[in-house]
Amino acid sequence: MSAAPLLAVRDLCVTFAGIGGARPVMAVKDLSFTLDRGETLALVGESGSGKSVTALSLMQLLPYPAAAHGPHSSIRLSGENNRGEDELIGAPPALLRQVRGGRMAMIFQEPMTSLNPLHTLERQIAETLHVHKRLRPAAARRRTIELLRLAGLADAEHRLGAYPHQLSGGQRQRVMIAMAIANDPDILIADEPTTALDVTIQAHILQLLQDLKERLGMALLLITHDLSVVRKMADRVLVMTQGEAVEAGPAAEIFARPQHPYTRRLLAAQPKGWAPPADPAAPPVAEADGLKVWFPIRRGVLRRVKGHVKAVDGVTLTVRAGTTLGVVGESGSGKTTLGLALLRLTSAGGHIRFAGRDITALKERKLRPWRREIQIVFQDPFSSLSPRLSIAQIVEEGIRVHRLAESAAERRRLIETALAEVGLDPAAADRYPHEFSGGQRQRIAIARALVLKPRFVVLDEPTSALDMSVQAQIVDLLRALQTRHGLAYLFISHDLRVVRALAHEIMVMKDGRIVETGSTERITGAPEHPYTRALMAAAFDLAPVSG
């Protein structure tokens, strides 16, 4: 075998033409790396660092000609059976078609949107078999079943006719993997393959990728911002920031002795620490008793109620002033619905008491004074701020509704105080949400809640959509605000590391019911319920647990 690596990228530059006379944006600058058979290279960096753009330029999938490569950029893929090398930049369409899906395959972050919702699994997978291998329908079918088995999809024969929406997120990702390995690619590019998945499923998918890589002798290019994934999977690591590689080397080396300050910062940015001590005998702020949210299932011509989806089923909880109750569970466990029910944003049975007063049956008008005291921060900072209102208008809305200010000047003062408190420049008040980064937007959402001086805030996965280092900052901010104002938090998250850093008590939910409740130390240290144990193992050790 020659010394030439499987894939050699030299001086890769990607420039995007500016829109509407704006200056061109350089997304990737002089990036060079190589990738060999049987090797896992992790591209690590925060969002906007150019990781995904790099992956897309390997496949030549960028929106050309709006995107352009530099004159010296080169992506060389060693030819089939190691005969010669193919230059991919500016390659003829026929070669690119053969490379894409044939010699190089890609798995995307969001399995729901990367599968065509109108086609069955069989059609989606058989399509690439037909295009690349010219397999006949019967042979393609056999191969499809084989691939789905390889990707670990249980009961593959009977799932061939299923549509993507009938599968869970993890199953969809397995289908994506089956599609990607359909033509025995030399290189598998996995772009944040587990970010959209639950921790327990994440562990399984990572295990599967590792197995497949070894069994099929592929090279794996793993793109992620999650360092724990890198630590588990990667042989070599390339750290990127703002389109440039700042550090590269063997994974063990990078984790043990990071050289570049950015890498060190990235490694130090994990949310850590514990919640500040709180008074366990503080008066309860929010209490729920036997809280139920049941959605009726209607069937038949007469639309009779044939049963219920029990999103939240008899949850009892108490949140005390100045403390945080963490709610953990996988997606679909009813965490978010619980939060919405506590805020009376969805109809619910049972009792909700706020500061000792039952607010379960209050009409919206009577409820309005209480709305000031109970606030919410949502997961996605991009969808939780109206894109057409300026920051000042967004923060101002609550002040107006509850008439907290007498004059425009006083309103302005309240807005600027709130912005300063969440660590934003008050001078930015007249800008629009799209001018801010994810972390800054989440601060704005917190300011919107905080300006009302609430006593109880529901935090619905406030850090999940953010980069790791930004997560740590938001956690610090939330902790500081809690101590300063004596806020009570209901912190909903699937990320146990963040919950551990913020919550005094943890409540584990599964299928709408509480599985286990206890202090953070006990739940993370000595979980009793098997489900909790599985969750902890998956979250902290990335160990797949059956069941």
Next chain:
Amino acid sequence: MTVVPETAPHTGAAVGGGRLLGFAITPLTRRRLDAFRRNRRGFWSLWIFLALFLGTLPAEVIANDRPIVVSYAGHWYFPILYNYPETAFGGVFPTAADYRDPAVRQLIDKKGWMIWPLIPFSYDTINYNLPSPAPSPPTSVDWLGTDAQGRDVLARLIYGFRISVLFGLVLTVASSVIGVTAGAVQGYFGGIVDLGFQRFMEIWSGLPVLYLLIILASFVQPNFWWLLGLMLLFSWMSLVDVVRAEFLRARNFDYVRAARALGVSDRVIILRHVLPNATVATITFLPFILNGSITTLTSLDFLGFGLPPGSPSLGELLAEGKANLQAPWLGLTAFFVLALMLTLLIFVGEAVRDAFDPRKVIV
């Protein structure tokens, strides 16, 4: 926190946006305006259409059978605004002066002067002084000829164009207001409101509009407002589905939820948070609805169920063209004007649609 000075920085409002007609505009609006301007065809179509519309708006000053100003014996008269008896100009009859009458002209010219509009005919002026029997072909007096009753085609065209566009605009605005409101209510509240309203619309849209118009025409004389009201009863439904879909989508957005958690009332949420999502779809539809409205009025006039007999209208001109095939200037004029107006509006509509299309990459 210390007191923040009164002049808190308001600079950000115009970041990247600038101002249009004195209003601060967001960068998004700026981007859309630029995209619209870059579509040369749509941009020029808009200007040509606006010029035609604003040009025909003061039709009475452009085409009239009365002079704009008369100076007679040291006094000023404004015949297009007021009626003056012939005796005011030294005539014998106490009736309203007919300024086209050569005798009256002579009287006025003796002691003063008068300024005529560009086209000395109104839409209902009959030119008795024709070189050939009506319909007479274009001459230096009647630039586009006359119709079968000896009325100047150009004058009728100007008035007809104006009434078509005005009818279209009023109908478009009114049906948008009703349609957006109905769509907003259905989409935002959903459930039983939505279900009931949707079934009602299905029945309502099944009613035969044309028969209703014919029945109406048999017991009232349909005028501009009657027609408008009747058309409005049915035309508001075109926007409902689009707006309803946007509202159904947007009512579960996080920022709408956040607003509800703040205690904001439904009315404010609809107007401030959800409605802006529907504006793109609405504005994209508007030029096409305008086109549809104009076409509807024209076809009603063509069939004879439209505006009262004698009113200037493009449909009526088309009908005359059909009845007088030996006078091609009638049909051709109506055809070209209609084609031009509808094409201009379609071009504008396309440009607007492209300007609002977020996927359109402007290079």
